Amino acid sequence: MAKKPNAGDLFYSVAFGKREEVEDGYGNTRGAFVEEFSTRAAYIHLRGGESVLASRLEGKHTQVIRVRSTSQTRKITSDWFAQDKRSLTYFAVRDVTPELDRQFIDLLCESGVAL
Template sequence: MAELDAGDLYYRIHCQKRAAVDDGYGNTVGDFETQFTVRAAYRHLRGGETVIASRLENKHPVLITVRASAQTRQISADWRLVDARDGTEWAVRDVTHETDRQWIALLCESGVAA
């Protein structure tokens, strides 16, 4: 991964997970609730067959990098991220803890159900 520093964390994102609410039938349902807000860097993915196929289906894959902390280490594939500026919603598809233990890379996709 390319070297990042604090200046690259240009965007603010709300990290949200679904609230666990029992519907009375044994199912857990609920809306997404913001757990915390952090700074992030975006890297839009280009090229490759899967990326081009996703774009044809109106999906937008992006790699969102956040600083590793006790909060961000909680993020998993059932969370979603929301851009604080424009409200773009990103479904988290994969979480990769970088080997330097300083950054967490989140493979996300917009235009899909979370």
């Protein structure tokens, strides 16, 4: 039986943000990454499966980042990014999955890819 997640597992500090789109007057949009908030998180490293193994060959790292469900974290969508505050590694958020008990949100993230 899997261990139920608790607040003690949230060891890492992670910042979340999104690209702020600004028009340049010529019909193009430019964007700078803007940090929205930071929170505590837990990392769940994935292993096994063909897609995970193939990602390692390409230099990508796929993992799940678990955060507590708050009004801020419920705004996260797949066009946001996450940044580990300690190692300064950027992750592209690929999928957002709320837990069934509504206490945590699991974010499938990938590093080593374009944001």
